[in-house]
Amino acid sequence: MTQTSKSQRPQNLWARLRDSRTSVSLLLLAIAAATPLAAPALGQSFYVDVIARIMIWAIAATSLNLILGYGGMVSFGHAVYLGIGAYAMGIMATEGITNGFIQWPLALLLCGFFALIFGAISLRTKGVYFIMITLAFGQMLFFLGISVERYGSDDGLLIFTRSEFDLGFAELDLSNGTTLYYVIWASLIGCIYLSHRIVNSRFGMVLRGAMSNETRMQAIGVPTYRYRLAAFVIAGMMAGLAGLLSANFERFISPDMMNWPRSGELIVMIVLGGMGTLFGPVLGSVAFLMLSELLSTWTEKWHLIFGPFLILVVLFARGGLAGMLERLNPRSDP
Amino acid sequence: MTEPLLAIRALSKSFGGIAAADNIELDILPGEIHAVIGPNGAGKTTLINLLSGLLPADAGTVHFNGVNITKSSAPARCRRGLARSFQITSIFRDVSALDNVALAIQAAAGHSFRLWRPARTDPALRDPAFALLEQVGLANRANIRAGNLAHGEQRQLEIAMVLATGPKLLLLDEPMAGMGTEESERLITFLAGLKAKYTMLLIEHDMDAVFALADRITVLVYGRVIATGTPSEIRANTDVRRAYLGEDEAVA
Numbered sequence: 001m002t003q004t005s006k007s008q009r010p011q012n013l014w015a016r017l018r019d020s021r022t023s024v025s026l027l028l029l030a031i032a033a034a035t036p037l038a039a040p041a042l043g044q045s046f047y048v049d050v051i052a053r054i055m056i057w058a059i060a061a062t063s064l065n066l067i068l069g070y071g072g073m074v075s076f077g078h079a080v081y082l083g084i085g086a087y088a089m090g091i092m093a094t095e096g097i098t099n100g101f102i103q104w105p106l107a108l109l110l111c112g113f114f115a116l117i118f119g120a121i122s123l124r125t126k127g128v129y130f131i132m133i134t135l136a137f138g139q140m141l142f143f144l145g146i147s148v149e150r151y152g153s154d155d156g157l158l159i160f161t162r163s164e165f166d167l168g169f170a171e172l173d174l175s176n177g178t179t180l181y182y183v184i185w186a187s188l189i190g191c192i193y194l195s196h197r198i199v200n201s202r203f204g205m206v207l208r209g210a211m212s213n214e215t216r217m218q219a220i221g222v223p224t225y226r227y228r229l230a231a232f233v234i235a236g237m238m239a240g241l242a243g244l245l246s247a248n249f250e251r252f253i254s255p256d257m258m259n260w261p262r263s264g265e266l267i268v269m270i271v272l273g274g275m276g277t278l279f280g281p282v283l284g285s286v287a288f289l290m291l292s293e294l295l296s297t298w299t300e301k302w303h304l305i306f307g308p309f310l311i312l313v314v315l316f317a318r319g320g321l322a323g324m325l326e327r328l329n330p331r332s333d334p
Numbered sequence: 335m336t337e338p339l340l341a342i343r344a345l346s347k348s349f350g351g352i353a354a355a356d357n358i359e360l361d362i363l364p365g366e367i368h369a370v371i372g373p374n375g376a377g378k379t380t381l382i383n384l385l386s387g388l389l390p391a392d393a394g395t396v397h398f399n400g401v402n403i404t405k406s407s408a409p410a411r412c413r414r415g416l417a418r419s420f421q422i423t424s425i426f427r428d429v430s431a432l433d434n435v436a437l438a439i440q441a442a443a444g445h446s447f448r449l450w451r452p453a454r455t456d457p458a459l460r461d462p463a464f465a466l467l468e469q470v471g472l473a474n475r476a477n478i479r480a481g482n483l484a485h486g487e488q489r490q491l492e493i494a495m496v497l498a499t500g501p502k503l504l505l506l507d508e509p510m511a512g513m514g515t516e517e518s519e520r521l522i523t524f525l526a527g528l529k530a531k532y533t534m535l536l537i538e539h540d541m542d543a544v545f546a547l548a549d550r551i552t553v554l555v556y557g558r559v560i561a562t563g564t565p566s567e568i569r570a571n572t573d574v575r576r577a578y579l580g581e582d583e584a585v586a
Contacts, residue, residue: 202440202448202456209426209437216424219386220441220499221412227446 021325025279028286032185036178052181054289055188056246061269061281062191063238067231068267069276070199072211073123076131076263077138080118081111081236083145083258085243090157090253094150100163100174107244108237114141115236119229138263145255156254163248174248184245188282191238196278198234207231208276272313274322283321337400339364339503339533340385340416345394347377347384347557354380356557358394362503367525367534369544372554373577378537379421381554382507385535386418387411399502413442415502419509421537423488427481431472431491434480435463438498466494470524486517493524504534510543522546553577 017023032051039047060082067073088107097103122133146154162180165172174180198204210217210224217224247253256262265288273284291309295302317324338361347355354377362368370378383389385396387408395404403411412418426434436459440446443458453459467473470490475483480491489509496504509525510518522543525534529547538544544551545565552562553574561571568574 197452198449200452200454201450202446202453202459204449205433205437205440205453206446208429212426212428213424215388215420216426216495217441218388218408219412219418219420219424220438220495221409221417222441222446223407223409230447 018329019326020328021274021277021279021283021322024325025282028282029185029189032188033182036181048177048181050289050293052184052249054285055184056242056249057266057269057289058282058285059184059188059191059245060239060242061266061273061285062188062195063235063242064266065270065275065277065281066195066198066238067228067235068270069274069280070204070211071207071228071231073228073232074131074267075122075134075232075235076260076267077118077134077136078235078239078266079260079262080138080141080258081115081239082243082246082262083141083253083255084111084114084236085240086247086253086257087145087151087157087243088240089163089244089247090159091151093159093161094157098161098164100165100172103163104244108240111240111243112233112237115233116229119232119236123225123228123232135260135263138258138260142255142258142260145258152254154255156252156256159247159251159253162251163244180248184249187241187245191241192278192282194238198231199278203227203230268310270320272310272320274320277319277322280320280322283325287321336363338362338397339399340535341395341397342385343395343397345381345384345396346392347380347389348392353377353557355384355391358554358557358559360552360559360562362533362535363550364533365529366549367529367536367547369536369538369548369551370554371538371541371544371551375556376554377557378554379507380557382418382505382535382537385411386416386505412499412501415500416505417496417499417501417503418505419489419492419496419507421507421511423485423492425480425488425492425495427479429480430477431467431480431483431487432460432463432476434491435466435494435498436460438495439463439466442498442500463498466498467491469497470494471520486513489513489517489521493521497528502533504528504532504536506534506536506538508537508539510538510540518543 032055035051036048039045064075064078067075085107088110089103092103092106118134118137122130122137125133151157162174165174172179174183206222206224206227210228214224246257269284269288270281272287273282274280291306292302295305313320319326340362342358342360345355345358346353358381370381372378380389384391387406391404395402397403398414398416401414403414426437439459439462440453464473464476467476470493472487472490472494475487480488483491493509510521513521518540525547536547548565550562551565551568553560553568555577560577561568561574563571
């Protein structure tokens with residue numbers, strides 16, 4: 001140790017790009033940006049939809065990573081916020097409200113509200129109880145979804161009109177698939193950037209500190225519950241955005257999107273990609289969805305291959321894919 | 335007579351019928367170093383847990399600076415100026431020593447609902463944190479991951495964190511535990527130097543440290559206070575000698 005610096009030196013762009021996690025992730029985002037232009041030219045238009053879906057899941061995984069990876073809150077009902085976001089949009093569309101300026105803020109507020117209620121209760125518990133309560137809340141809404149006939153019950157709900165963002169003089173036309181694609185792309189980048197700011201802020205330091213040593217956090221005078229709850233609400237709203245995007249993209253929603261296996265898949269994506277890393281959820285959702293797509297064309301029982309693969313990753317690649325990439329980094333010490 | 339900084343009245347706590355704190359009455363006066371000694375299982379750590387708010391009391395009251403804090407949460411007590419260290423070092427192991435202290439500075443600086451600006455480059459947190467590391471002698475270890483510090487260094491780090499919260503009263507639970515002789519001596523000197531600024535309640539097994547530092551000593555046996563007094567009074571107290579120090583030798 002020859003020198004000490006009081007603050008971590010802000011890294012320049014070049015130094016950041018030398019981090020293979022960042023460079024690989026930025027490359028993936030660049031490929032995603034180019035896909036709508038390149039794929040049709042290569043006669044592979046199919047991939048545009050695949051990548052759009054991956055990006056939507058990556059947003060949801062990024063939101064879960066905020067509370068799971070940086071806050072230690074293993075929510076096993078996180079997909080419910082996707083469902084709330086999507087259903088809020090679907091219900092409004094069914095009832096004739098297609099204005100996105102009404103749909104989106106209302107849907108996000110609703111997600112925040114539900115996350116506030118669910119979080120306020122479940123965050124009073126710890127460990128396996130927290131997992132069980134979040135799971136129970138998720139399943140509660142799942143069963144509500146399958147029981148309300150007006151909104152499709154378990155058959156799901158078709159959405160005939162995508163959200164309309166029309167200012168009169170300018171319009172964001174989501175009925176244009178390419179426009180929607182880039183809205184999804186920009187949303188993903190926005191969510192990653194927001195996460196980056198949050199986890200490195202004072203708020204983020206408290207969140208991480210409470211995960212690493214709750215008692216110490218209390219003993220230095222921080223009432224951790226309210227910070228956890230705030231993070232839980234932010235994550236719920238971010239997942240709600242993914243739900244809104246999904247509803248617009250698929251123009252179909254079903255209760256299944258908030259069923260517990262979806263929540264489990266979100267956790268798998270984060271573990272696979274690297275918990276508590278900025279790009280881990282992106283890497284994880286790419287790997288998970290690509291792999292399941294690939295394996296399921298091969299065999300119907302693709303879980304038989306995917307399961308052992310996941311176990312190997314957890315056992316041997318600590319820190320998931322992001323951790324593996326980090327180990328590829330050149331030693332930066334001069 | 336001076337108002338006590340901390341006034342403990344009839345404080346009791348039992349675990350399944352075993353009294354860990356039995357009707358404890360104790361005044362900590364401003365500016366003093368008050369040592370609490372007693373054999374293993376006497377309830378010393380329970381007392382600190384009760385005072386810092388990590389355990390709820392069954393009965394009794396605690397007043398700090400004239401305010402009844404018996405029902406206050408641990409974070410609320412810390413913000414009033416009651417800061418503690420742990421017998422088993424309690425730090426954030428995954429981040430640097432400087433990050434640890436900066437977090438404690440941040441906690442003392444008010445709420446942390448600041449979600450945008452990076453905290454790790456904020457001089458309002460880093461500069462005072464670094465100054466505290468210098469004070470405890472860890473300046474050249476500031477950027478080392480806290481979990482990789484030597485045991486004694488981790489103890490020092492925890493004290494820096496305690497000081498970072500801006501305390502009036504330090505509750506130190508065996509700060510010398512697991513330290514070598516030389517480290518212990520340095521810590522004794524350091525704590526003696528803090529005396530002018532802070533009041534301290536010190537739990538310690540190391541009798542050299544206790545008699546070197548303490549203005550007054552309280553002896554706890556089976557959750558009960560059997561004596562409180564100056565070091566020489568405690569040395570001379572026959573009950574204490576019988577119960578704790580050993581009958582035939584005064585001080586080891």
